[in-house]
Amino acid sequence: MSTATSVVSRASEVKCDHDLHAFLCGLEADSSLFEPEQLRERLIALDDLDAGFGGFDSENSTRCADSRIHQRAKAIRTRLEAANADLYQSVRSDVVRDGQPRTLLQWLQDAASQNKSKSPLPGLGFDCRDELVSGVLQLREPSEPNLQRSPEMAPYQPTPVRHILHLIAATALAEDDVFVDLGSGLGHVPLLVSMVTGAESLGIEVQAAYIASARECAQSLHLSRVRFIPQDAREADLSSGTVFYLYSPFNGSILTDVLSALRMESRRRSIKICSLGPCTRTVANEAWLKASALPDTGRITVFDSQ
Template identity: 30%
Template sequence: MERAELLLASKEARTLELGALWELFERFSFVRENVEPDLLVLDVRARPELQALWDALEARAGSVNDALEVAGEDVAEQLRTGALVPARFRARWEGLGFTEASDRASTAADDWLEGLLRISRLTTGPNRPPCGQVNLASRAQRISDFLSITSPGQHDTVYDLGCGNGKFAITVAASSSARVKGVEYSQAYVESARRNGERFALSNLEFIHADVRDVDLSDGTAFYLYFPFWGEVAHAVARMLGQAARARDITVYASGPRNDYGEHFLEQVSQGALALSPHRLDFADVMVLRSAAFA
């Protein structure tokens, strides 16, 4: 009741921009998803006034959803028509900032991107391989950092290995002229990512439903991994990227723990395939690796 009353006292949806609408949408979703219908019936029987509160909550949640759809479609239309070119799109979400909200694990830039894509940060899906993770969407600041480090252009191909439902891949494709390919084993994630990509008509974006170990990565110039694998799969992927690094100049942006993940990339460093760039304080869990022969 307390959460519902606070939400009903929030600003009208029509006065909010895309990111604020997504934040409000997620708050409504949290309340609705954590109410069990059978128990709600019992509560209403005991306290009939709760029905009016719940009906008001449902109606307000619907208005927020409708406003979110309109705001997102406006941006999607600008992308489809070319009115929102990559540089402007990138400046739009980066300009919102990466300051963490005081009461939730998000930033203004993340709220805007996730509202546009309708992607919650943490989602689970079926058909994950034994050494695959649940989908944890990349934070906007990490995507921005990748773009700054790699500066992908029209002659580059960026691979998002273990792309989940596509936040990173779609954002990079809309923010640059590079070819972007997301590789994902879970069919549910791939279908979600493809539906999102189709909304924006990004001709430089592709999603591949496959085991990453079976994918030809020979056209890749930059590779992004947000701890999508561990164990044998992580070892195989690091080995594949080490082989690629011996043949051409590539950049690998790998984020995750050192144990049973980062150690496989460091093995390629010790074998002379990749060179590890100095760590940065803001991204202590990130390893930026480049082809040693071209460094």
């Protein structure tokens, strides 16, 4: 490196260290950041720390030359994460003790009231409600799905929490409903639906490893009204469901078969089908179903059997 280049890069290191120092001082001085209700602010601070220090876990994690600054940043990150863990644990204790996630509901409501529009933002982006629910459920990621997927089967992708809350509100899901997630993945949709509404919930998932994670979570939270069945949705017993959910879990002939099984069910009782993602277009073409609003692949669409 030439002398001129090294002087320029040293100057930018000093400027960088100065900015990071100021940023850390701001975080250290803000004691309210560590209070439980400041989850959103903590998540923003954690993102900012990762951005400022280039992530802490990789080899080239530090962007600052001064290792003391890096140590301070790490210490703040540890405190922020500990405050989040305390919050998640207190919500878990609430659920286990009372069977009712009162704190969680309060949190989800508060976060929703920050979104002025009535319908949730479309698309698959996540927000602080997803962090909260994931911190509370603590679902274990299974190493590898153990079943070779057919091309018609979608890989796992979780529904953002705001869409689950929208589903609950739009179907007026209540304790006497039976909610069925066809292709439930790690199970956070039936888990959250049951916690929030008290309804019986069922997750059908073809990957047995995902079912194991979902069952562990239900057990650890003492949720007795949620069940998970390792099964292909085409073979599932749909006879108890009142509200079915499809987050584009499969397409082609599998979707056709499952929709025709649901149609058979609708001859015995009225049912609701909720969909998200591209499968909404196929569901909307079923003449026996009526959409309650204009079908939209980026949001939950609710269909009633007729």
